[in-house]
Amino acid sequence: MKYEEPKEVLLLGPGPSPIHPSVSKSMSWNTLGHLDPEFMDIMNEAKDLLKYVFETNNQLTLPISATGSAGMEAALVNILEPGDKAVICVNGVFGTRMADVASRCGAQVIEVEADWGSPIDPDDVKKTLDANKDVKIVGIVHAETSTGVLQPLEQIVELAHQNDALIVVDTVTSLGGIPVSVDARGLDVVYSGTQKCLSCPPGLAPLTLNDRALSVFQSRKHTVQSWYLDLTMLTRYWGEERFYHHTAPINMIYALYAALSLIKEEGLQQRFDRHKLNSKALVNGFEALGLQMLTPESYRLPSLHAVKIPDEINDADVRKKLRADYRIEIGGGLGPFKGNIWRVGLMGHGSQKQNVERLIKALGEIMQPMGHKCSVEEALSAVARTYE
Numbered sequence: 001m002k003y004e005e006p007k008e009v010l011l012l013g014p015g016p017s018p019i020h021p022s023v024s025k026s027m028s029w030n031t032l033g034h035l036d037p038e039f040m041d042i043m044n045e046a047k048d049l050l051k052y053v054f055e056t057n058n059q060l061t062l063p064i065s066a067t068g069s070a071g072m073e074a075a076l077v078n079i080l081e082p083g084d085k086a087v088i089c090v091n092g093v094f095g096t097r098m099a100d101v102a103s104r105c106g107a108q109v110i111e112v113e114a115d116w117g118s119p120i121d122p123d124d125v126k127k128t129l130d131a132n133k134d135v136k137i138v139g140i141v142h143a144e145t146s147t148g149v150l151q152p153l154e155q156i157v158e159l160a161h162q163n164d165a166l167i168v169v170d171t172v173t174s175l176g177g178i179p180v181s182v183d184a185r186g187l188d189v190v191y192s193g194t195q196k197c198l199s200c201p202p203g204l205a206p207l208t209l210n211d212r213a214l215s216v217f218q219s220r221k222h223t224v225q226s227w228y229l230d231l232t233m234l235t236r237y238w239g240e241e242r243f244y245h246h247t248a249p250i251n252m253i254y255a256l257y258a259a260l261s262l263i264k265e266e267g268l269q270q271r272f273d274r275h276k277l278n279s280k281a282l283v284n285g286f287e288a289l290g291l292q293m294l295t296p297e298s299y300r301l302p303s304l305h306a307v308k309i310p311d312e313i314n315d316a317d318v319r320k321k322l323r324a325d326y327r328i329e330i331g332g333g334l335g336p337f338k339g340n341i342w343r344v345g346l347m348g349h350g351s352q353k354q355n356v357e358r359l360i361k362a363l364g365e366i367m368q369p370m371g372h373k374c375s376v377e378e379a380l381s382a383v384a385r386t387y388e
């Protein structure tokens with residue numbers, strides 16, 4: 001073997017997020033056959049735990065065997081047929097991706113846009129729905145990882161339902177970090193990914209459909225274009241029948257089971273509170289370092305923080321030093337924000353006081369000699385005050 005195990009890097013970027021040791025350990029459990037009764041028990045338990053984190057009783061809840069983007073693709077390819085109208089809300093990278101995927105399903109995509117860094121305005125969704133009859137879905141991103149925007153959902157869900165459209169929600173950066181509440185909110189099709197707030201390595205995409213979505217799926221006129229993501233067959237594999245479709249990624253399912261078990265042990269509300277508190281401490285630390293947040297508090301995510309890079313500071317130099325000297329990874333900006341913002345994730349197991357302190361200290365120490373005036377000491381006491 002040419003390479004050894006890489007040393008740990010503290011993952012405070014837009015994903016993947018840090019993995020709890022018990023999750024890493026579960027990945028080296030003995031690989032069983034994918035129809036082995038012991039494995040099937042773990043599979044069932046993982047499915048039940050997924051319902052717990054989604055806060056749903058949806059029978060059709062399962063992890064797709066691929067990353068979050070496959071969750072997006074599965075959500076859309078199973079619902080959309082050629083010619084269907086899909087209203088897709090676009091205010092960042094992932095809304096853009098959703099529009100792309102929907103159009104590849106043959107849908108007629110109608111975009112509702114907002115500036116990157118701002119949430120989608122329900123009035124714009126209303127205007128679009130008023131102007132377009134027979135819209136089949138409204139697609140929206142709950143937590144836009146490219147900008148750190150938390151999208152309020154209630155009004156848009158209501159508008160979709162008033163117009164007999166399904167609401168399809170991307171919760172990749174919200175599930176396990178902020179309330180998703182699938183049933184309470186009446187969300188029809190919801191997908192996520194394992195590598196953000198669930199703190200599991202990348203590789204699975206939890207997906208859930210309610211009865212309304214299921215009946216739309218069951219009344220399709222065309223076969224689902226994707227063989228791999230066709231829920232007709234996937235539900236037969238994940239259901240009682242255990243009909244072979246593809247070999248489940250056994251050890252990834254162990255990891256999901258372990259990661260979800262940790263969430264259940266912690267409790268959803270406690271986990272949401274923890275994300276909020278550490279996010280507040282991080283923002284206090286940033287502001288004490290003289291950095292500005294991209295988004296106002298009212299729609300700022302606690303799992304992903306977009307912070308503006310000061311004029312005198314070079315983005316790449318700082319991130320290179322963070323990785324080399326402090327072994328911390330944070331993300332750069334995308335699209336219009338390239339070079340202008342950093343994206344700092346406090347996701348799942350990564351959302352911890354000591355990680356906030358470590359990053360604030362490191363950033364201060366790196367930026368000072370580069371000409372940015374700040375006091376590391378003051379920034380750390382601003383962080384500490386948050387926890388008092």
Ligand SMILES: *Cc1c(COP(=O)(O)O)cnc(C)c1O
Binds near residue numbers: 193196
């Ligand atoms: C990360 C992310 C995705 C894509 O997930 P992958 O695991 O990278 O495929 C989709 N949507 C959002 C909001 C994300 O943050």
